[in-house]
Amino acid sequence: MPVEELTAEERDTWLRALPQWSLTREGKAIERSFEFADFAEAFAFMTRIAIIAEKRDHHPEWFNVYNKVDITLTTHDAGGLSLRDVNMAKKIDKLV
Amino acid sequence: MPVEELTAEERDTWLRALPQWSLTREGKAIERSFEFADFAEAFAFMTRIAIIAEKRDHHPEWFNVYNKVDITLTTHDAGGLSLRDVNMAKKIDKLV
Numbered sequence: 228m229p230v231e232e233l234t235a236e237e238r239d240t241w242l243r244a245l246p247q248w249s250l251t252r253e254g255k256a257i258e259r260s261f262e263f264a265d266f267a268e269a270f271a272f273m274t275r276i277a278i279i280a281e282k283r284d285h286h287p288e289w290f291n292v293y294n295k296v297d298i299t300l301t302t303h304d305a306g307g308l309s310l311r312d313v314n315m316a317k318k319i320d321k322l323v
Numbered sequence: 324m325p326v327e328e329l330t331a332e333e334r335d336t337w338l339r340a341l342p343q344w345s346l347t348r349e350g351k352a353i354e355r356s357f358e359f360a361d362f363a364e365a366f367a368f369m370t371r372i373a374i375i376a377e378k379r380d381h382h383p384e385w386f387n388v389y390n391k392v393d394i395t396l397t398t399h400d401a402g403g404l405s406l407r408d409v410n411m412a413k414k415i416d417k418l419v
Contacts, residue, residue: 266382270373277366286362292384 232307241313248300248316256288256301257312261323263294272296275322285311328403337409344396344412352384352397353408357419359390368392371418381407 233241235254242248248257263269269291276298280286288299300316302309329337331350338344344353359365365387372394376382384395396412398405 266373267377270370270377274366274370277362281363281366286389288386288388290384290386293382 230302230305230309230311232302232305232309233313238308241310245313245316245320247320251299252301255307256299257308257316258297258299259316259319261296261298263296266293269294269296272322276319279318280315283311283315285315287315326398326401326405326407328398328401328405329409334404337406341409341412341416343416347395348397351403352395353404353412354393354395355412355415357392357394359392362389365390365392368418372415375414376411379407379411381411383411 238250238254242250242257245257248259250256251258261269261272263272273289273291273296276287276289285302288301290297298319300312301307302311305311334346334350338346338353341353344355346352347354357365357368359368369385369387369392372383372385381398384397386393394415396408397403398407401407
């Protein structure tokens with residue numbers, strides 16, 4: 228099944244369920260920043276996401292420094308946001 | 324023992340041993356980009372570094388997307404590059 232970019236309407240509908248994620252890159256991606264007690268907690272969080280990402284073959288773009296993790300989700304194959312990003316964001320939200 | 328910023332001369336001497344790292348942030352940090360076969364390999368590399376970083380209490384700033392990892396090293400306590408960055412860079416170089 229090909230992965231399709233969400234329309235602007237679909238995107239806005241889905242994003243209502245993801246209030247902590249912000250649209251970025253002119254609507255082509257979403258991002259959220261996380262803060263933990265320390266590096267060990269931040270990296271443990273990243274490790275859980277890494278396993279989920281690998282299983283789904285859908286990988287985040289992310290930046291980490293010490294206790295902070297910034298995650299950006301986009302679907303390169305779709306040229307923007309797809310349902311895969313929405314589902315991944317929901318899954319990540321459940322981890323924290 | 325307080326961590327001191329390297330002088331420009333010390334920095335240049337040490338960096339000769341780290342040809343794959345580039346100075347960035349006006350000489351306050353060094354960076355190197357790595358590329359792996361896939362995400363699993365990239366994240367395995369990050370995990371090894373995470374353990375070393377935690378042990379040394381000296382953490383990288385890093386960005387990952389799929390098979391790519393960009394690492395920046397600096398010593399916040401020293402306000403720039405210190406020997407801790409040089410030693411961490413050497414350790415990272417040995418992993419690849």
